[in-house]
Amino acid sequence: MHRWLPSALALATLLVGCPGNDGDGLDDAAVDAAPSDGAVPTRVRLMTWNVRNFFDDVDDPDTNDDVATPEELADKVRDLGAVIGRFDPDFVALQEVEANSRVLDALVAGPLAAGGYTRFEAGRNADPRGIDVAFVSRVPVTSVVTNAGARFPNPDGGTTSFTRDLLQLRLNAGGNDVWVLIAHFLSQRNPENDGRRLAEATAAGDVAQRLVASGNARVLLLGDVNDVPGSPAYGALTGAGLEDLTLSVPDEARFTFVFRGERTQLDHALATPELARGLAGISIVNDPDTERASDHAPIVLDLNVLP
Numbered sequence: 001m002h003r004w005l006p007s008a009l010a011l012a013t014l015l016v017g018c019p020g021n022d023g024d025g026l027d028d029a030a031v032d033a034a035p036s037d038g039a040v041p042t043r044v045r046l047m048t049w050n051v052r053n054f055f056d057d058v059d060d061p062d063t064n065d066d067v068a069t070p071e072e073l074a075d076k077v078r079d080l081g082a083v084i085g086r087f088d089p090d091f092v093a094l095q096e097v098e099a100n101s102r103v104l105d106a107l108v109a110g111p112l113a114a115g116g117y118t119r120f121e122a123g124r125n126a127d128p129r130g131i132d133v134a135f136v137s138r139v140p141v142t143s144v145v146t147n148a149g150a151r152f153p154n155p156d157g158g159t160t161s162f163t164r165d166l167l168q169l170r171l172n173a174g175g176n177d178v179w180v181l182i183a184h185f186l187s188q189r190n191p192e193n194d195g196r197r198l199a200e201a202t203a204a205g206d207v208a209q210r211l212v213a214s215g216n217a218r219v220l221l222l223g224d225v226n227d228v229p230g231s232p233a234y235g236a237l238t239g240a241g242l243e244d245l246t247l248s249v250p251d252e253a254r255f256t257f258v259f260r261g262e263r264t265q266l267d268h269a270l271a272t273p274e275l276a277r278g279l280a281g282i283s284i285v286n287d288p289d290t291e292r293a294s295d296h297a298p299i300v301l302d303l304n305v306l307p
């Protein structure tokens with residue numbers, strides 16, 4: 001099941017965020033504390049964002065994809081690139097990216113060209129529109145595992161699978177392994193989806209627990225869980241030992257989506273305690289730039305990865 005990336009993804013240099021108040025809206029207080037044993041943490045800035053229907057301008061005959069005009073695609077790439085470039089993250093988990101398309105190339109070779117990113121998208125899955133999760137990174141990625149073929153119990157009966165891949169990848173953050181799970185669970189559009197979404201969250205929690213049990217203490221889940229804090233799906237993740245990193249975001253700013261005028265949080269960043277204790281700053285960014293680019297707000301976080 002392990003799919004190793006080509007050597008081009010094994011980047012030589014880890015770029016770390018700059019400490020201090022750099023005007024990006026993140027709370028940078030209390031970031032410079034070193035662990036008491038004198039070991040130096042590695043700072044990594046991560047972002048997760050559902051970028052809403054990031055389709056290219058080619059009609060894929062095998063999927064029911066949206067087809068952007070060249071102008072629409074250029075605008076989308078520009079708008080997404082402007083936001084990502086502003087925060088200059090080392091790693092970006094993306095959701096709603098057309099699989100097997102050229103949209104990430106356009107982003108990485110276009111507005112993010114100076115960022116030193118490589119990109120990766122999940123392969124084709126069962127989503128009828130062909131959207132999937134993806135990432136861009138300048139942190140070395142040493143392993144990528146797909147869970148697209150995983151089957152697990154559905155509380156409504158039988159078995160089910162991830163609607164979009166639960167992409168599982170290992171970052172090398174200054175010599176320290178960090179496993180990142182990128183999630184995009186089934187939406188709430190239909191009440192009949194609730195069981196499968198809970199099944200997906202439970203299965204993702206199981207993946208995290210298996211990683212921890214096999215000696216990987218640093219596990220982070222990023223993505224669009226399509227459900228709110230306190231929901232069964234959310235509870236399946238926190239019940240698996242993952243801590244909600246957004247709890248330190250002020251209440252009035254803790255929303256990533258507006259549904260019929262109501263602010264709600266569908267997008268999440270959860271981590272094992274080993275990683276959570278290195279949280280140096282986190283922000284959910286709702287502003288005209290993010291709203292122009294997507295209907296979801298990105299989450300940006302700075303982590304001190306401790307040896």
Ligand SMILES: [Ca+2]
Pocket residue numbers: 055056057058059060065066067098101
């Ligand atoms: Ca397409």
Ligand SMILES: [Ca+2]
Pocket residue numbers: 059060061062063064065
């Ligand atoms: Ca098509």
